[in-house]
Amino acid sequence: MSTTIHKLFLIILLLAIPSVLRAQDLKLPPDVEKLSAKAKETVEVNMDGPMLHWASKFLSSEDPEEKKAAKLVENLKGIYVRSYEFADEGAYSSADVESLRSQFHSPTWSRVVGVRSEHDGENVDIFFRLENDKMAGIVIISAEPKELTFVNIVGPLEIDQLSDIGGEFGIPRVKTKPLSSKSMAKADKGEQK
Amino acid sequence: MTSMNPNPNRLEDVLKQALRREEAPDNFAARVLTQAAQNSRARETRRESWLGVFSQPLVRWAAFAAVSICLIAEGVHYRNQQRERAQGEAAKQQLMLALRIAGSKLHLAKEKVNEINTSRPESQPESRTPRSQS
Numbered sequence: 001m002s003t004t005i006h007k008l009f010l011i012i013l014l015l016a017i018p019s020v021l022r023a024q025d026l027k028l029p030p031d032v033e034k035l036s037a038k039a040k041e042t043v044e045v046n047m048d049g050p051m052l053h054w055a056s057k058f059l060s061s062e063d064p065e066e067k068k069a070a071k072l073v074e075n076l077k078g079i080y081v082r083s084y085e086f087a088d089e090g091a092y093s094s095a096d097v098e099s100l101r102s103q104f105h106s107p108t109w110s111r112v113v114g115v116r117s118e119h120d121g122e123n124v125d126i127f128f129r130l131e132n133d134k135m136a137g138i139v140i141i142s143a144e145p146k147e148l149t150f151v152n153i154v155g156p157l158e159i160d161q162l163s164d165i166g167g168e169f170g171i172p173r174v175k176t177k178p179l180s181s182k183s184m185a186k187a188d189k190g191e192q193k
Numbered sequence: 194m195t196s197m198n199p200n201p202n203r204l205e206d207v208l209k210q211a212l213r214r215e216e217a218p219d220n221f222a223a224r225v226l227t228q229a230a231q232n233s234r235a236r237e238t239r240r241e242s243w244l245g246v247f248s249q250p251l252v253r254w255a256a257f258a259a260v261s262i263c264l265i266a267e268g269v270h271y272r273n274q275q276r277e278r279a280q281g282e283a284a285k286q287q288l289m290l291a292l293r294i295a296g297s298k299l300h301l302a303k304e305k306v307n308e309i310n311t312s313r314p315e316s317q318p319e320s321r322t323p324r325s326q327s
Contacts, residue, residue, distance in 0.1 A: 043290065045294075047284070055287065056285075066285075
């Protein structure tokens with residue numbers, strides 16, 4: 001009996017290893033690509049390590065935003081973005097988004113923020129990948145009624161620096177408090193509602 | 194004063210003697226012209242011997258080909274540099290776009306969390322611990 005359990009456990013373990021490895025090397029879920037056929041506008045950015053470092057050579061050290069960007073990307077291994085804008089609402093289903101999210105339900109990924117807004121339908125999930133208690137990657141899934149965005153940044157990065165860059169590109173900076181565990185809990189409550 | 198120079202006309206005589214006009218030797222002009230002609234011929238010979246390399250058609254074509262290759266190589270190099278720069282600028286724009294999208298979505302998340310934070314009274318008891326991961 002005990003050997004049967006051991007064998008079963010071993011089989012499960014062996015089956016689980018590839019999925020864990022896949023999650024660690026994950027770049028872009030294949031499900032995301034399917035949505036491009038329905039999109040009115042699509043933004044696709046694929047930058048692996050060498051491409052990223054090559055592109056960063058062209059960042060100006062005199063431009064403050066580009067200087068920050070250069071510092072941000074110097075240790076990154078890749079940036080992958082898919083952003084789809086649809087003509088009408090309902091172009092993608094919640095199952096599509098859920099299939100995206102489900103790919104990050106693994107021990108290597110931690111869901112740190114999950115916002116669900118019923119009144120404007122804007123939902124955002126942020127997953128961190130931690131390695132030896134250090135940030136090794138971030139995935140952002142933003143689902144809005146007419147827009148779906150998937151961002152995967154591979155490698156160590158400073159969230160505040162990234163947030164700084166986002167706030168300096170014509171997007172009005174929102175005065176926010178740092179994300180505390182309390183506010184995250186509240187956000188989660190909103191999601192549960 | 195005059196006792197120091199008993200014969201003042203002597204100096205004048207010496208100067209006259211030294212500066213007197215003398216006729217050039219008979220063949221002086223001929224010798225100068227001959228020497229000048231020899232020098233000129235020597236210079237021309239040296240120039241001809243250097244340019245003489247290009248008198249052969251093969252050498253002329255080789256030189257033309259070498260210059261052409263240099264010009265083409267320089268042109269290709271310049272064009273490659275321009276192309277690489279354009280590609281780099283495009284890659285930089287892509288990178289900045291990706292960072293801008295990521296940053297804006299982070300902002301959106303922060304904004305939403307902040308909205309929820311402010312829309313609920315702080316006095317509401319916290320029944321749950323922060324959600325962590327799946």
